[in-house]
Amino acid sequence: MAHISHASHPEIIKRLKRAEGHLRTVVQMMEDKRACVDLAQQLHAIEKAVAAAKKTLIHDHIDHCLAHAADGEPVAAKQAMAEFRAVTKYL
Template sequence: MAHVVHETHQDIVNRLKRVEGHLRKTIAMIEGGRTCLDLAQQLHAIEKAVAAAKKTLIHDHIDHCLAHAAEGDPSEARTAMAEFKTITKYL
């Protein structure tokens, strides 16, 4: 199946760039000797942000790629279903 760029891809990139900055700040916090509670809170926020980006990507794939493939020829639909089965392991 061909790679398709969707409207949400830029939003995902923007989220991940914010996460990247957040991660750098958290690393600096660790190196600066911040408390475990502070660090745990920051790492939790980073995990949630990455999970939200992943969720957006997977939902976008389901909404657009899978729906489009279902409307196409049967071999494309079979390929899309196989890809969908594979992507579900990341949920």
């Protein structure tokens, strides 16, 4: 399957690069023997950033790629896609 760049990709890349820099900072914090609570808090923030990037990517894929599968299909196909999009917020 060919990869298609979407309008959301630059924003996702920006988020991931920010998380990458944040992760490097956490590694330095560990090397500096910072408190575990501080490390856990920062790692939690990194997890949230990566999860948000993933969610945006999945929703973008559904909106722009899978939506074409429902074009011209009955209302049921579009409803099924809406339900699928809603469930992805839990990923």
